[in-house]
Amino acid sequence: MAKKIQAIRGMNDCLPTQSPLWQKLENTVKNVISAYGYNEVRMPIVEMTHLFSRAIGEVTDVVEKEMYTFEDRNGDSLTLRPEGTAGCVRSCIENSLINRDEQRLWYMGPMFRHERPQKGRYRQFHQCGVEVFGLEGPDVDAELIMMTARLWRELGIDKHVRLELNSIGSLEDRANYRTALIEFLEQHIDILDDDCKRRMHTNPLRVLDTKNPDVQAILGDAPRLSDYLGEESKEHFTGLCELLDAAGIEYTVNERLVRGLDYYNRTVFEWITESLGAQGTVCGGGRYDGLVEQLGGKATPAVGFAMGLERLVLMLETLELTDVRRSVDVYMVTAGEGTMLAGMKLAETLREQVPGLRVMSHFGGGNFKKQFKRADKVGAAVALVLGENEVADNTVVVKDLIGGTQDTLSQADVVAKLAELV
Ligand code: HAM
Numbered sequence: 001m002a003k004k005i006q007a008i009r010g011m012n013d014c015l016p017t018q019s020p021l022w023q024k025l026e027n028t029v030k031n032v033i034s035a036y037g038y039n040e041v042r043m044p045i046v047e048m049t050h051l052f053s054r055a056i057g058e059v060t061d062v063v064e065k066e067m068y069t070f071e072d073r074n075g076d077s078l079t080l081r082p083e084g085t086a087g088c089v090r091s092c093i094e095n096s097l098i099n100r101d102e103q104r105l106w107y108m109g110p111m112f113r114h115e116r117p118q119k120g121r122y123r124q125f126h127q128c129g130v131e132v133f134g135l136e137g138p139d140v141d142a143e144l145i146m147m148t149a150r151l152w153r154e155l156g157i158d159k160h161v162r163l164e165l166n167s168i169g170s171l172e173d174r175a176n177y178r179t180a181l182i183e184f185l186e187q188h189i190d191i192l193d194d195d196c197k198r199r200m201h202t203n204p205l206r207v208l209d210t211k212n213p214d215v216q217a218i219l220g221d222a223p224r225l226s227d228y229l230g231e232e233s234k235e236h237f238t239g240l241c242e243l244l245d246a247a248g249i250e251y252t253v254n255e256r257l258v259r260g261l262d263y264y265n266r267t268v269f270e271w272i273t274e275s276l277g278a279q280g281t282v283c284g285g286g287r288y289d290g291l292v293e294q295l296g297g298k299a300t301p302a303v304g305f306a307m308g309l310e311r312l313v314l315m316l317e318t319l320e321l322t323d324v325r326r327s328v329d330v331y332m333v334t335a336g337e338g339t340m341l342a343g344m345k346l347a348e349t350l351r352e353q354v355p356g357l358r359v360m361s362h363f364g365g366g367n368f369k370k371q372f373k374r375a376d377k378v379g380a381a382v383a384l385v386l387g388e389n390e391v392a393d394n395t396v397v398v399k400d401l402i403g404g405t406q407d408t409l410s411q412a413d414v415v416a417k418l419a420e421l422v
Pocket of ligand 1 (some may be wrong): 002082083084085113115120121122123125126127129130131221260261281282283284285286288303304305307309310311372
């Protein structure tokens with residue numbers, strides 16, 4: 001036998017047993033976002049490498065060590081998108097979507113990061129992201145958080161996620177803070193690990209979310225970003241907190257929350273769960289008012305977030321919220337001369353007259369026993385049985401596979417009966 005070929009590490013199939021839960025999640029997400037009037041945008045999965053290095057920042061984990069970058073046949077450096085914001089901004093600028101108008105957009109699809117795979121962390125993973133352009137907030141910042149809170153309620157996971165919030169101020173606020181933070185870090189240089197030392201000058205704010213416990217211990221005494229926020233940033237943040245309070249959304253302000261991508265300013269937030277172990281951030285986002293201009297567009301305020309769909313699926317599984325709609329309602333069983341064609345015709349009529357009904361026809365022959373076994377295997381609620389007699393007098397046997405009862409109905413009456421299944 002030829003050697004089997006395996007999938008790439010950290011890149012998973014979504015198998016037929018798993019896809020109903022994924023579809024349920026995706027549909028719920030789409031319905032919640034649509035309830036706010038947002039529109040879908042679909043971007044390419046591959047973009048020019050410099051889009052990501054410019055947007056996300058040269059000195060970030062994503063750009064430094066996680067991108068899938070390759071040269072294409074004409075020598076361009078291309079990258080599989082590690083996230084959606086950069087491509088969304090590129091598309092909005094290129095298609096003149098944000099010159100005059102505001103935009104409220106969402107997207108869903110695969111992203112790629114060469115991270116060490118573990119539960120909840122993959123090399124190909126899926127995000128649903130929302131991006132808003134042209135609004136300064138904080139009202140829209142609050143709406144995005146309310147939208148996610150509604151989604152958690154709809155999914156039934158709201159008691160298992162908590163919201164962390166911070167303001168990282170404007171570029172100038174951060175420049176002032178940066179100087180003070182570097183000064184502090186220099187005083188503790190002997191405690192910093194190599195990564196922190198390197199970041200101290202290139203991207204010192206990232207030292208704040210180090211996982212190194214020794215460094216964490218000294219950070220309690222570090223200067224606080226909140227002391228360096230300008231009046232406007234403070235007002236913006238207070239405005240957001242008031243709106244969230246009024247909406248009854250609980251949060252904790254985490255002054256160390258800085259996020260791993262460089263484009264943020266002012267509002268940043270993360271939804272975190274304890275039910276997944278180390279990879280507990282299910283959704284993260286914030287404001288990025290400078291990015292459109294930085295990528296060659298007209299200065300435009302912007303805010304957004306993205307959630308990790310694998311992590312949400314894992315949460316639904318962990319919390320046993322895995323009830324999904326049956327993929328087959330009715331299994332069509334036939335036996336005898338001319339019954340196969342009659343069965344396929346009846347199945348077509350049912351699909352037409354009972355929208356949403358899922359009807360599977362039996363193929364491949366076999367006796368009733370074998371056919372009923374298949375019907376059970378695919379999880380059908382009802383088997384319809386057509387023999388030569390039924391075909392002759394336009395009836396059908398309706399076998400309830402859950403209750404075990406059986407009835408013979410006219411083919412006209414069966415429509416009303418099956419409508420109950422949808
Ligand atoms: P991010 O925090 O890098 O933000 O990713 C958002 C979410 O994607 C994470 O909270 C997590 O749930 C999921 N995620 C990230 N990496 C992985 C992975 N390797 N495996 C599984 N799930 C993962 C962004 O990507 C920003 N673009 C969000 C944003 C949109 N900010 C403003 N607009």
